[in-house]
Amino acid sequence: MSILDGKKVIxxxxxxxxxxxxxxxxxxxxxxxxxxxATECFV
Amino acid sequence: xxxxxxxxxxxxxxxxxxxxxxxxxxxxxxxASGIAxxxxxxxxxTYAGPLTGVSLGLVVYHVCExxxxxxxxxxxxxxxxxxxxxxxxxxxxxxEMQAIREEYTKY
Numbered sequence: 001m002s003i004l005d006g007k008k009v010i011x012x013x014x015x016x017x018x019x020x021x022x023x024x025x026x027x028x029x030x031x032x033x034x035x036x037x038a039t040e041c042f043v
Numbered sequence: 044x045x046x047x048x049x050x051x052x053x054x055x056x057x058x059x060x061x062x063x064x065x066x067x068x069x070x071x072x073x074x075a076s077g078i079a080x081x082x083x084x085x086x087x088x089t090y091a092g093p094l095t096g097v098s099l100g101l102v103v104y105h106v107c108e109x110x111x112x113x114x115x116x117x118x119x120x121x122x123x124x125x126x127x128x129x130x131x132x133x134x135x136x137x138x139e140m141q142a143i144r145e146e147y148t149k150y
Binding site for chain 2: 014023031035
């Protein structure tokens with residue numbers, strides 16, 4: 001069963017890892033709707 | 044996790060229903076992934092934010108885990124994530140994430 005297709009996705013990206021917008025594009029490519037996207041910074 | 048983001052996660056989960064929401068993380072290492080994952084499942088482990096004592100039990104994955112990676116368009120993933128994936132310790136991250144899901148995810 002699909003994890004992402006048709007789901008509402010919350011993206012918490014990381015400036016030192018994968019940033020939010022990059023994850024959001026991936027999620028949309030899997031058929032999910034991105035309802036929030038942020039990029040955190042631990043510094 | 045950022046306190047403002049915790050509030051957004053809490054509000055959006057109430058709005059859309061926890062069973063419909065999936066959280067995707069992009070943290071750079073296992074420990075940070077685990078803390079963020081714990082925050083959206085069991086509650087804020089640092090006792091600082093709006094999710095303290097709030098067990099949302101959401102489905103949560105790191106963007107580089109195989110389970111979600113195989114659902115992405117491979118071209119999009121290659122362009123957006125694969126460069127960073129090479130410098131991350133994916134095994135360590137996946138191990139943390141799986142442990143949190145097994146213990147706390149409700150959906």
